[in-house]
Amino acid sequence: MDLSLLVVFVLASFLGFELISKVPATLHTPLMSGSNAISGITIVGAILVMGETGSPLAKWVGFAALVLATINVVGGFLVTDRMLEMFKPRVPAPEAVASAPEASNGVKA
């Protein structure tokens, strides 16, 4: 086993711990879904395994892995985008309008 991979693994884990701090509850599911799509990186492994010569059995196991990983990646990113569509910044616009008269009132007073 390549020890430098272990170094990379440990450092990336620390980074992962630091990456996520306060997350609003509405984002829990999209964040889970998005990071789940990233764990579909195993699609790279499936592609590489299929590129190696070996037993036919290994090739078909690799093919099954490729299909499943592709579902994970494509479906995962798409569905996360669908969830996040609902977060379109249309809420701030009416708020800004509503707060404008208040601000001008404040200036008058």
Place this chain on the structure above:
Amino acid sequence: MTVLTTLAYLVASCLFIVGLKRLGSPRTARAGNRLASGGMLIAVVAALLENQILNPVELVAGLLVGGIIGVWLARKTEMTSMPELVAAFNGFGGAASALVAGAEMLRGSGTQMREIAASGETVSFVPDMGAGDLFIVALSVLIGLVTLSGSFVAYGKLRGRSLGSFPGIRLVSLLIAVGVIASIVLLIGTAGESSRMDEAVLFLGGLSILALALGVVLVLPIGGADMPVVVALLNASSGLAAAATGFVLGNVALVVSGALVGASGLILTRIMCEAMNRSLGNVLLGGFGADAAAA
């Protein structure tokens, strides 16, 4: 691995990091998801280049079939069923990691096989995996398949199916865990002995069945309302499965991305527990209290 593919994996990893960071805030979340998906596209293209396109038909077929199913599931699923869908995708990812590790072991040694293939002889198995390599394969298969079956039990529970637990399920889990350890030890025992490849495949098969059973009995006793936390935890474990597969293949992209998802998934799990004013242990072992209350 060429310089170019390694650099592509580095760019992809950076996009995943920035993407994950942005996914944590409402204003930047959508852009973050798109960054991460761009990173994935770069990683896939790099892998295709590294693959040297030995099986073009199978590759295109696999990507097409998976892509169509993925788009179809993502489009047709109702907004209210999102947690289930995430659980299902998660299970697929875990299964894929386990299968890649299994395929790598079945394939036997990379360099030796290539030499034999180049010399034109036909040999089915030439294993020269050391004990360490076999251990990582076992770990990858174990985590990946526990993620698969656990995710689908969570899927069923989120759909409102009453999947009954049974008394003594914790004891059964413990027995299966012992079986898992035993099969890993047996598998590692075959290291370096080419003549025992059939045995090694048998032990890996046994481990696979036990791992699937373990995922079921671990998630079954947990209450339906706690399923989102369980899915978050299984998401972290699917990341770890990908990282383990990265060690099997010696691929840095899988190791980095898997570690990121594993670690950030654990933090998200903790945050979700805190939001419910529970500890993770309380959620996972909560079944005990429920059993006692029912009895």
